[in-house]
Amino acid sequence: MADSRLTRRTFLRKSLFAAGALPMLLGAGGLYGVFGERYWIQIQKIKLAPGRLPAAFHGMRVVQFSDTHLGKYYSVNRLAHMAELVQRQKPDLICFTGDLFDSQYGRVNPGIIPILSRLKAEFGKFAVLGNHDMRLGADSVRDVLEKADFTVLVNGNRPVSKGGERFRVAGVDEMIYGQPDLKKALIGARQEEFVLLLCHEPDFADTAMKFSVDLQLSGHSHGGQIRIPGVGSLFTPELGQKYSIGLYSFEEKGFHVYTNRGIGTTLFPIRLHCRPEITVFEWGEVP
Known part of the structure; x- marks a missing residue:
């Protein structure tokens, strides 16, 4: 008892x-x-050996950031810190994949132009717009990026050249409010040329892999923003559900898509098991 x-x-x-x-x-x-975590930026390093990449670009460092969502929950001072972290990675090329401002808790702020102008890369800075940018006004956000020396790609491309060789950086219009046209975006690109594609929504990959595209960089999903170990993300947005986080490889097609977890937050100012991310791609032979 x-x-x-x-x-x-x-x-x-x-x-x-x-x-x-x-x-x-x-x-x-x-x-x-x-x-805590929503301010704890991770530098994520990815080694890739894209098959069609010209040898002149082996060893190139491509740095991607995405989804800053500047506004109530992500300040200009935080953006300045993030820009310092990007520059510390010694980028050869910089890519921004959309949602510069938060459409619910932010506004278009030209005051950030000097901060973004500090970002330097030998082969240029490229960007596409996100759905929040479109809601706030595509022309206004594009103007801020262009005044900060970013090339904003809307169904277009630019060549990047070195040592007599080149590849293309292409970008498509935003999927929800825009009219993405990859065929138009690839005008002028030769069939054998390596193509780096920027698209805000990662699920565009199902279209991109049908074209002569080697690597797609995207954002939008925030990696789910809140992730439960063993379960995954509790919520992912429209067009960010199939390829919601990290690297997806389709070797038989020679195609990869990478979904960056983003810097800021949306809906709720929280991240859990899903740190904000700056991605550094190191191109060349993988050991």
Whole structure:
């Protein structure tokens, strides 16, 4: 009888502890997600050996950032810090894949032009617009990027040349509010040329892999923003569900798509098990 009473008391103590501990753990996780992880930028390094990339570009460092969502929950000072981190990676080429401003809690702010102008890369800075940029006004956001020396690609491309060889950086219009036209974006590109494609929404990859495209860089999904170990993301947005995070390879097609987790947040100012990301692609032979 005494052992039975002891067992019941032990069970009750454990149950009461669990009942009190769970809310505390959830609360601590929420505080960490709001005040900690969403500012803890990860430098994600990816080594790729794209088959058609000219040898002159082996060793090139392509740096991607995405989805800054400047506004109430991501400040100009935070953007300045992020720009410093991008520049520390010694980029040869910089790509921004959309949603510069947050359409719900932000506005187009030309005051960030000097910050973005500090970003330097030998082979240029390229960008496409995201759905939040489109909602705020595509022309206004494009003007900010162009005044900061970004080439904004809307169903177009630009050649990048070195040592008599070249590849193309192409970009398509935003999928939700725009009219993406990859055939138009590739005008002038030779069939054998390596093509780096920028598209805000990653699920455009299903279209891109049908064309002569080697690597697509995207954002939009934020990697799910809140991820549960063993489960994955709780929510991903339209057109960011199939290729929601990281690298996807289609070797038989010679095609890769990479979805950057983004810098800022949307809807809720929280990240959990999904740190903001700057991606550094190192092109060349993979050991």
